[in-house]
Amino acid sequence: MTGAMTGAAPEPIIRVRGLVTRFGAQTVHDNLDFDVWRGEILALVGGSGTGKSVLLRTILGLKRPEGGRIEIFGKDPETLSPRERRGLQRRWGVLFQNGALFSSLTVAQNIRAPFREHTNLSQKLVGDLIRVKLQLVGLPQEAGAKYPSELSGGMKKRAALARALALDPEILFLDEPTAGLDPIAAAAFDNLIRDLQRSLKLTVVMVTHDLDTLAAITDRIAVLLDKRIMVGTMRELMELPHPWIRDYFHGPRGRAAFGGQG
Secondary structure, rough: OOHHOOOOOOOEEEEEEEEEEEEEEEEEEEEEEEEEOOOOEEEEOOOOOOHHHHHHHHHHHOOOOOEEEEOOOOHHHHHHOOOHHEEEEHEEEEEEOOOOOOOOOHHHHHHHHHHHHHHHOOOOHHHHHHHHHHHHHHOOHHHOOOOOOOOOHHHHHHHHHHHOOOOOOOOEEEEEEOOOOHHHHHHHHHHHHHHHHHHOOOEEEEOOOOHHHHHHHOOEEEEEEEEEEEEEEEHHHHHOOOOHHHHHHHOOHOOOOHHHHH
């Protein structure tokens, strides 16, 4: 368990109230209420079309909600000036689906991008920090000179993670972090996320469909169902009678991933 899960009452680092998102006439989320606690790993799961990535993009401010309120670090980004919003954005890092590295830049240049956008640090200091970030995610220093096309799938994920961690964020957002990885590489990436979360005291919010990831590293799980959200520990959710939850957690793959936890 993380520090947020023990002792005193957990501190909400992200608070969502009454969130409504739509695409045209289609309502994707209707009146969502939930909190993300400081220091936890929270996974967003749900069936196809339930809006997992839409919810992530809405929290990040990449999609404007039709209703409701989102507070991050106690602040509503919608009420902030552009300068204040940029300051808030420096406090989180994002690993987009498939890494989303700039293909025309080397790994080191990709990691340098957030420093260029948000800081005035010297070239030498940024170079030193890039080397630290590569080491942090388990990449050899020579990987910094490579282009994304020269990397394996697992190395691309680690390079994208190094970029997401460039500015020492407090919150890490991950969109399908283990998608496309073989089981061994996926397990290694899960372990890396958990180790970094503990050592850097990160709060992690991830969209995933990977049952092994849920079993291995998450503290709580938020299930998007019927345009609403249900949040709890894995054990709490596995006791619920909803048909999708029963199929997801108690099917053959769920039983294999969760073992005796049901």
